[in-house]
Amino acid sequence: MVNSKLPPTLMSGSNEEKKTYFREMKISHPKLVEAFHKAKLSVHEHKTPLILLYGPSGVGKSTLLIKLYNSLVSDLIAELDTDLSRIPAILFETKAPESIQFSWKDFFKEGLTKLEEPLIERKSVPPSQSHKVNLNGSHNKETTSALRWAFESALIHRRPLACIVDEAQHISKIARGSKLLDQMDVLKSIANITKVPHILAGTYELLKFRNNSAQLSNRSVDVHISRYMAENRLDLKQFQTCILSLQHHLPVHEINLLEHWEFLYERSIGCVGVLKLWLERALELYLSENMNEFSLKCLEKTALSVAQCSTMAREAREGELELHETTKDRTYLINKLGLNRVKVTPESKTKTKNSKSVGERKPERDACNFETKKEINR
Numbered sequence: 298m299v300n301s302k303l304p305p306t307l308m309s310g311s312n313e314e315k316k317t318y319f320r321e322m323k324i325s326h327p328k329l330v331e332a333f334h335k336a337k338l339s340v341h342e343h344k345t346p347l348i349l350l351y352g353p354s355g356v357g358k359s360t361l362l363i364k365l366y367n368s369l370v371s372d373l374i375a376e377l378d379t380d381l382s383r384i385p386a387i388l389f390e391t392k393a394p395e396s397i398q399f400s401w402k403d404f405f406k407e408g409l410t411k412l413e414e415p416l417i418e419r420k421s422v423p424p425s426q427s428h429k430v431n432l433n434g435s436h437n438k439e440t441t442s443a444l445r446w447a448f449e450s451a452l453i454h455r456r457p458l459a460c461i462v463d464e465a466q467h468i469s470k471i472a473r474g475s476k477l478l479d480q481m482d483v484l485k486s487i488a489n490i491t492k493v494p495h496i497l498a499g500t501y502e503l504l505k506f507r508n509n510s511a512q513l514s515n516r517s518v519d520v521h522i523s524r525y526m527a528e529n530r531l532d533l534k535q536f537q538t539c540i541l542s543l544q545h546h547l548p549v550h551e552i553n554l555l556e557h558w559e560f561l562y563e564r565s566i567g568c569v570g571v572l573k574l575w576l577e578r579a580l581e582l583y584l585s586e587n588m589n590e591f592s593l594k595c596l597e598k599t600a601l602s603v604a605q606c607s608t609m610a611r612e613a614r615e616g617e618l619e620l621h622e623t624t625k626d627r628t629y630l631i632n633k634l635g636l637n638r639v640k641v642t643p644e645s646k647t648k649t650k651n652s653k654s655v656g657e658r659k660p661e662r663d664a665c666n667f668e669t670k671k672e673i674n675r
């Protein structure tokens with residue numbers, strides 16, 4: 298039986314058309330929708346300089362960012378017809394550093410490319426602006442400073458609703474002796490100067506920045522896109538719904554993925570992004586070997602290994618534990634603030650014997666006045 302949700306001509310098309318269809322198809326699901334709405338609200342309403350969007354590897358962050366980017370473009374579509382200089386949003390991925398230090402030069406060049414800035418390699422800081430950037434040191438520092446100035450200027454001119462940075466955990470790669478928080482201070486400063494919110498998306502490594510900076514915690518918004526948890530009944534039900542949604546778009550004749558939901562959860566650790574890529578591999582095997590049915594055999598041959606899934610699960614758990622607040626954590630905070638040494642009691646119970654409220658007369662004063670009045674009346 299052919300799925301009715303597939304395009305009518307897809308099943309008679311080529312294998313390449315079937316693979317392309319499923320690869321480009323995206324599904325919406327509760328975890329993604331929740332994170333999307335929170336991120337977009339933060340851009341439009343909170344006006345927060347930095348938005349940290351994090352979750353386990355393979356949870357679907359890149360899909361979320363594309364959805365958010367397209368939504369921001371749609372928000373400004375009417376304005377773009379009359380304001381040709383404006384760019385609704387920019388989205389780019391940071392490069393993993395080849396050495397032990399993150400390259401801000403590459404970061405600014407990538408951002409300038411997305412802002413459609415010309416002559417990137419020939420950027421320089423005008424003499425009138427040289428006091429605003431650090432031009433001391435090597436020629437490389439001067440080039441980076443010039444690119445930063447150009448990036449800030451382009452953001453101010455182009456006025457995007459947001460600068461979206463994927464794989465932002467690479468920014469935490471620093472040279473020996475460098476301060477980790479200095480990295481995030483750069484982005485916070487750029488966001489403040491340009492008034493353009495920066496959305497930093499990545500793994501739980503982003504929590505290093507938030508947890509070690511009081512100022513950043515106060516000036517950023519967290520958006521957590523989590524995996525579906527097996528111990529949560531609602532999560533498990535929603536994950537099974539995701540399986541069914543993906544099944545509806547698989548261009549195969551006979552299929553019932555829900556029969557194997559436990560195995561699908563085991564080798565995806567509850568991450569829809571991992572599950573989707575797995576099904577893409579399974580579909581390619583099914584089509585290339587001209588199999589009669591899309592069976593458990595297809596899934597087993599293309600699944601991630603137990604060792605790979607164990608590593609993913611461990612890293613996910615470690616990140617989730619950083620977000621979990623225990624009674625011990627709260628006790629530590631209370632002790633740190635000194636609240637454990639303060640006894641708060643109602644005001645009425647804390648008054649001393651001789652204390653009185655404002656405007657309250659002393660009893661002996663009233664008694665004295667009474668005696669005086671008696672003498673006068675005589």
